[in-house]
Amino acid sequence: MSKRLLTITVNGELTEALVQPYQTLLEALREDIGLTGVKEGCSTGDCGCCTVILDGKPVTSCLVLALQAEGKNVRTVEGLDHDGALDPIQQAFVRHGALQCGFCIPGAVVMARALLDENPSPTEEEIRWGLAGNLCRCTGYTKWVEAIQEVVAGLNGRPAEGAMK
Amino acid sequence: MYKFDFVAPRSPEDAVAQLAERGPGGKLLAGGTDLLLQTKARVVKPSYVVDLSRLADLERLEYRPGEGLWIGAMVRSRAIQLSPLFRGRFSVIADGAGLIGSIQIRNLATVGGNLCNAAPSADVSPPLIAAAARAEILGPTGSRSVPLDEFFLGPRKTVLGPAELLLGVLVPDPAPRSGGHYLRHTPRKEMDIAVVGVGSTIALDDGRCADARIALGAVGPTPLRAVRAEAALRGQRLSPEVIDHAARLAAEEARPISDVRGTVEFRRHLVEVLTRRTLSVAWQNAEQGGSGR
């Protein structure tokens, strides 16, 4: 089987790659486009480590064929920052110690970004439902929620409750 | 991943033509959340997949006055979860679609894929069957319509022929005072396959149950209609006792097996519990004129 040309916009840049028809978007990003931030934790859509934002919607890229993303917009963890400055979600995760081994974190911060893009003031329950597709073995999720709540408070112009000093 | 070729048809008709031309060994690719798992595990080994994700025709989600609600096969379950069309009379469908996987999975998983993969535990099947939906199928010789409760033949088997494609489902207008609800049992709050799923709809007329449809998922080779339970409700004035009785009948009608997700006994028990709970909510929704969520 021969490779095909895939043209997609990744983190705002038009990108070309040669991919096999059976390759997933996850694999194309990691192997052919050189963006290894997105991780493979299970390859069955059950862990969320491979989450990217595809045409504005968060998806598990292990279950998307690369060619299905032809012509689309993909945002990965490498595209979260704003001209080199960390996204507030990224900053909050670091500040709150909401990461340990870090393997699930690219997927988690991308998902958190997608959540807040859709709903800038989620409740704690909405945050937890929203991140239920992102498994983490190290943190127990409490500091994730605290980090995201701090960002939510900031977005809504309120001082954060329980914010880290 | 198993090595297969990728075909991008330009229309549903073209998809059908590709299947007919290329012959056996092809699989239709909808959201990928079932098929790609199967090709990665090498339990399904297609020589080519036909990608439906660019066919706007299949993504239509619209209410057609006089007909009912049309859900194109490629409508993503997340879209159903969020769409205002499913608040109110068609809420039972969003009850099911909103439970599949995670948000990431729901952005990919489609109604058509869920139906055509035909896992007995599929979450959109019981609600759509309870809502009396019909499947619209396109084949090489034209289209046909099949009531959804006749669509499934067995685990992973539907009435679709080798070169046929599900265009979507049409959910008829429910009766004026009707309501529905779908519940399932899973060990975790999300991410799990249903151990048991029950979708119930009730239509009221002059204080009595005019019609009831109860569809059971994951307790048989296909979704089942609990026809004896339905019959026990029709014509009755509803009460908790009447509902309890129907729930017990539904439990008897279930045909579960024991597997790693649940035993026969536990599943039968859950059918009773979930039938009772969904009937109670469906009744309540029907009393309120069908306002669901």
Place this chain on the structure above:
Amino acid sequence: MTDVAAIGQRLERADGQDKVTGRALYVADVKPPGVLHAKLLRSPHAHARIRSIDVERAKALPGVRCVLTGADLDRIEREPSSRARAILAVGRVRFQGQPVAAVAADDVHTAEEAIDLIEVDYDVLPAAIDPLEAMKDGAPLVREHAVATDDSEALAHGSVTAGEVKVAGSEPTNITSRVHYHRGDVEGGFAAADLVVEQTYHIGHVHQGYMEPRATIAAWDSQDRLTVHVSAQGQFSIRSELSAILGIPESRIKVIPMEIGGGFGAKIQPIVEPIAAHLARKTRRPVKLVLSRSEELIAATPSPEFIMEVKTGVKKDGTLTAVKARVIMDPGCFPGGPLNNACLLIACLYKFPNLDVEGIEVLTHKPSQAAYRAPGAPHGTFAIESQMDAMARALGLDRLEFRLQNCIVEGDLMAHGEPWPNNGMRQVLEAIAKHPVWKDRRPAPNRGVGFAVGGWLGGIQPASASVRMNPDGSLSVITGAIDLTGTNTAFRQIAAQELGLPAEEIAVQTADTDSAPYAGTSAGSKVVYAVGGAVQAAAADARRQILEIASHELEAAPADLEIADGKVHVKGAAERSVSLAKIGNASTRYGGKYEPVFGRGSITVTQRSPGFAGQIAEVEVDPETGSVSILRYVAVQDVGKAINPTLVEGQMQGGSAQGIGIGLSEQLVYSEEGRLLNPSLLDYRKMTAIDLPRIETVIVEVPSPFGPFGAKGVGEPPIVPGPAAIANAVRDATGCDFPDLPITPDRVVAALARQKE
């Protein structure tokens, strides 16, 4: 010591930015030029003889560079003495998923295709899967000959091995180890008791659940030196093992530890590196092997299965009289596991004057075990804490007061004759007693509150570290300890405190085996405890050297100098100063008159400092479906001294989540034939963000006399009480006992139904 308040600071992890931006590199992210991709063919049977293997079609597939079977490997043992040495099966397979052949190909899909083309003819044999069956005469045997137990992992973890007797009898049997602890007269103790409670507890195999599947890259250079990129908890121990397995000196192996995506004890044994090394040698190309999630679940190294038959006696007034237990541990197909830990924790948490605990290790045809965070401790604690709850209820005593009445204190003798070191068990219980979730609990339908306490004895290991001043005056700490839990951040703080500098000005590196000072594995909750002590010593040594140089420059005695704001100055005379940059320059430049500042610290801490943890759970049960929801969860832990409270809280919350998983939803389920029935994360259920509540943390500090600044090991204790806390809470909600974990909805429904009868 200095005025700097680095200890107790919530310093951000230095690797945080790299991790939230995706820049941190894990093994699978590395792509050496020319790398080949490996896949393993695995046995579908738990026990079978291999009649033949045909690899011809696989070899002929375009893109395949190498296919190996056991027969192709030199030095392969027919009856391997450890899991790591069971590189590819020869003659027999002993667990489902055991690798039988290996392929290296240009890409991973071709490698998978090649695997499909290999034909193996198996003679399927009966398998011993249930440990109780495996103990019986006539059970299918896992080993044909008795083999010495591989202690290395238990030692790496710093867990107890005293009292262990390796069984090497003449009759082949699946029983490979027996231990026995006794003291006093248990029968007399039970006779004197007013109440005797007996129960059999069961916890099956559980996967450590790290999010990064195992991965490795192996490559040989033209001088036949092996370089291995690893995701592992100890680069030195991997190097030693590879040296022994491959038969080459350690000096010809370089192990490069990459960022590790979780380990929890599993990534100490090298089970992917040896085959990758063989493939790399054969192909003369770098070979990358990354396990899939289903390979991890089917054929990695889960924690062992435990069956614990426990009987305890107590008087009406709450005095304990006796404990008798038989603990059966099933570590899968290779011996070596935390049998002692479980036995000791059953008998030694509370004052039992009479005790008799027997432990038996029995092999089965399942994948062999590896450590999982406080190995054996959640198990033993589950058993004894369930007993304590049951006794308190039956006697009408307050569950917490009953614990306080009987908990051990420093000096009480453990079952193996050693006294309990200084510990915080009482203080943890007191913290639970004061917490509103416990103190203000009220009965409510279908709701319950339960708690449990447990501990981890704590590991010890020799360690060294160095602190080097760079030419620009900045300082670097170098250790060989892999940063599994944020320990590098703790090291920055320890070094900062010793040196009198802000932690932000200190860098920490974990170096590879060629350049790092020796450290043991990052396991056993001994990294900060042991290596931290070495860091402290190295920093103190560096400080001394810095002050020496400064004293020459400033013509003042070292005792009159202090370090602040990047300078060394005379106390009380800030204008008489020399910058660290100048000292760095003066000690490294050409013609410089001072030796480079290079602080060294080596220690051997020989005293353990146990860490105790306690957890409270408030749950609500749906009696019709059996679903258990956790409404509130509180984790209490004595950490000695919280060097970095944020890191400590993270450990407490992560460990709690794992303990809850063991209690409610996680188990590897095997068929009677030994096939794994839930080989995906869909059916091997880890808790998600919506399944868990906010995990509240209470840090208790009972200083250790031995750890740096009084710190105790933090990493392992927080998993220990979880399963028991959950079981005790669900019992409180339902009135039913749950001796079998996990407490799945069907078990709750069945227990409630039995209760009605």
